Amino acid sequence: MTVQVGVLGATGAVGQRLIQLLEPHPDFEIAALTASDSSAGHAYRDVAKWRVDTPIPAEIAEMTVHATTPEAIPDDVDLLFSSLPSSVGAKVEPPFCEAGYVVSSNSSNSRMAEDVPLVIPEVNAEHLDLLEVQRDERGWDGALVKNPNCSTITFVPTLAALAAAGFTLEEVHVATLQAVSGAGYDGVSSMEIIDNAIPHIGSEEEKLETESRKLLGTFDGAELTHDGVEVAASCNRIPTLDGHLENVWVEAEEELTPADAADAMAEFPALDLPSSPDPLIHVFEDPSRPQPRLDRNLGDGMAIAAGGIRESTFGLQYNCLAHNTIRGAAGASVLNGELLLENGYL
Ligand code: 11C
Known part of the structure; x- marks a missing residue:
């Protein structure tokens, strides 16, 4: 099964690493990219200022960037990777979870919230079950999982x-x-x-x-x-x-x-x-x-x-x-996405 995914904050340094890791991924297919309102509506190649060490994937380059709101995300997307600045993440991640999206986030907001699993899969995969507590307490259909700094x-x-x-x-x-x-x-x-x-x-x-x-x-x-x-x-x-x-x-x-x-x-x-x-x-x-x-x-x-x-x-x-930007950030979020898939959250 291939899961349709989106990248929130796709033009930033970690967003670009996410695209680099997700584009050839066996289980995930990039179906949505979001960035700031000033980038929305433009082709990704025109706003990305691509800087990672492999070329921008051709299909991604042509994708239209959306605003970072649940309404802008296509219906068939199930999983969102978030690499937003923490002040933005704090505002926009909860509405995505309320709207039913599962969010694997690298942003530092909410990492220490007691009902938000902070996970390195090889270290504490069992903490993912904290999502049941999160869903009970917050009434979300979606879910929020974080990777650490x-x-x-x-x-x-x-x-x-x-x-x-x-x-x-x-x-x-x-x-x-x-x-x-x-x-x-x-x-x-x-x-x-x-x-x-x-x-x-x-x-x-x-x-x-x-x-x-x-x-x-x-x-x-x-x-x-x-x-x-x-x-x-x-x-x-x-x-x-x-x-x-x-x-x-x-x-x-x-x-x-x-x-x-x-x-x-x-x-x-x-x-x-x-x-x-x-x-x-x-x-x-x-x-x-x-x-x-x-x-x-x-x-x-x-x-x-x-x-x-x-x-x-x-x-x-x-x-x-x-x-730091692969294992420490983009790769960490992707790995948490893989754990979410393995544990039936997608
Ligand atoms: C740095 N570790 O090297 C920081 C960047 O909490 O995700 C990542 C900040 C974070 O400056």
């Missing part, structure tokens, strides 16, 4: 691997070195930050600290309990194009050796979904890997890379990396 997605799978191997995580410190594409078009043009690093990125640190505990939490069928692990984050923008690199320190209740951690990460399973890479986590022995330019495209940009796993005075220390 790109820098959260980079390190949480490594923590989940340690937890799955039986380690009880007590405290985590994470320092990020984030690529400029995380800031969208403005970020890419800010490559003039070369010879510089900026030790502040909006509300990024809070997102890593809160989203990680929600993702690692447990859902008992009625209520979600956030994990008790303490997380402290420090976020930095550096002049790389794509790929967020992170330094992580973990303290566990049990003794956790570098060999235990490497095994846990290497063995953490992928899922049988089209966009879940196998292996999910590549573990490097070379302490100078992973690096953004060398390793961001592992698993077609959907894998996590880890390395430099060592003992530190604080506990275990390692580095990890993910492609």
